[in-house]
Amino acid sequence: MSFETISVIGLGYIGLPTAAVFATRRKNVIGVDINQHAVDTINRGEIHIIEPQLDIIVCAAVTAGYLRATTQPEAADAFLIAVPTPFKADHEPDLGYIEAASKSIAPFLKQGDLVVLESTSPVGATEQMAEWxxxxxxxLSFPMTHGEESDIRIAHCPERVMPGHVLRELVENDRIIGGLTAKCSAAAVQLYQTFVEGECIITDVRTAEMCKLAENSFRDxxxxxxxxxxVICDKLKINVWELIRLANLHPRxxxxxxxxxVGGHxxxxxxxxxxxxxxxxARLIKVARQVNDGKPEWVVNKVNAAVAEICQLTGREPKTIKIACFGLAFKAGVDDLRESPAMAITLSLGQQYPGQVLAVEPHIDLVPTELQEINVPLVGFAEAKCADVLLVLVDHSEFKDQKITLGLSQRLLDTRGMMHALSLHNCG
Known part of the structure; x- marks a missing residue:
């Protein structure tokens, strides 16, 4: 089976790097995205996201003619679906993007084509995609009804990469591949071996889907x-960073x-x-989610306590207190704001303290719309460090090299344990 033309549906944080890596292997890659800005940017040889070295690879691939982007699918030998899979307000999975992507490529399928769902999905999503x-x-015939003799091959292969290291991990990491049949799995292995240097490990499709969910739930x-x-250490007046350092001296x-x-998609x-x-x-998994989802509110309450303390100390009104939020991204070194607790905290504070909140985020140039609407500006580190409450939310390397001298009425709330790296000192 030959995969000379590959279509990647969804040109975001996973789809674009994947498309670019295929293109570096001299495959003809058609990237598809509904975002016209993203399509135009890529076709200029530029990128609309931040990922180290990705701009160089995309520029080279576009210049050489191996990668181009469009808003409408075209015929290909393999289709990789890498679209978002959010959840609804009740935490039910939203497969709307997968459904739309499936229906958009359906008119272009031909006998022998392979369709791979890369989007992280609930168990059964790949089978649902095949039904659509x-x-x-x-x-055309599909594996659910015609098994190994089907016209179309269907498989699931979840991404397993970390933002900031995507290009390296796409190539080096093992891949879990679950096809609806053995031939489906074999076809997917052949496709990914175009660039994957790690092992392509075959399992059934539902186990492949669950594997990614299990990995991230373990981390959660x-x-x-x-x-x-x-939270417990704060209540008991224990330095949690020192406690963890000591506890981790235990060999196990x-x-x-x-x-x-916890943030990110x-x-x-x-x-x-x-x-x-x-x-x-899933009792433990649910409680863990609730603990992590509840942490931003706890942080906001700590800010409120700091504001009250400053007001009591200085006699000022709460409406005069400035709060600086250091970091908006969901983790260090990226521009990704998806599900970011730092963003959620900044929004909450901006609504509670209108016109009093500043944001520092070195990885974005434009103020997110949500913050614009509540008058939270992006400022530099020099301006932010003069605020009354300094709230460290993301451990960006740009923050670690900065030095701050705290005034008597300033308060630092460090959620990332960067106090020593920031070289903070109390005046007086």
Missing amino acids: LADARPD VNIAYANELS VNILHPGPG CIAVDPWFIVSQAPEE
Whole structure:
């Protein structure tokens, strides 16, 4: 089977790097996205997201003619669907993007094509995708009804990469591949071996779907323990960073560092897919999600306490207090605001203290619309460090090298444990 033309549906944080890596192997890659700005940007050889080295690879691929972007699907030999899979207000999975992507490529399918769902999905989503495709193309046969003899191959291959390291991990990491049949899996392995240097490990499709959910739920539960521990230590007046340092000296203990919550489109979302399908059984996973989802509110309450303390000390009114939020992204070193607890905290404070909140985010140039609407500006570090309450939300490297001298009426709330790195000193 030859995959000379590959279509990637969804040119975001996973789709664009994947498309670019295929293009570096001299495959003809058609990237599809409904965002006209993203399409135009890519076709200029530029990128609309931040990921180290991605701009160089995209520019080279577009210049060489191996990568181009469009808003409408075209014929290809393999289709990779890498669109968002958010959840609804009740934490139920929203497969609307997958459904739309499936129906958009259906008219272009031909015998022998491979369709791979890369989007992190609840168990059963790949089978549902296959049903949508089959309904749209009754002239073709699919694995659910024709098994190994089907015209179209269907598989699931979840991404397993970390923002900031995507290009390296796409190539080096093992891939879990679950096809609806053995031939489906074999076709997907052949496709990914175009660039994957890690092992392509075959399993069934439902296990492949669950594997990604299990990985991120494992991380979420461990982060929840650290976040809960930080709340307990605050109540008992214990330095949680020192406690964790000491506890981790034990050879079988490795407590993670706490933070203001959990963000990103994976860890903050994927556990809910498990909970939605097994609500009675996924008790620990659900509680961990609730702990992490509750941390931003706890941080906001700590800011309120700091404001009250400053007002009591100085005799000022709360409406005169300036609050600086350091970081909006969901993690260090990226521009990704999806499900970001830092963003949620900044929004909440901006609504509670109108005109009094400043934001520092070195990885974005424009103020997000939500912050514009409540008059929260982006400022530089020099201006922000003069605020009354300094709230560290993201451990960006740009913050670690800065030095701050705190005044007597200033308060630092450090949710990332950067106090030593920031070289903070109390005046007087």
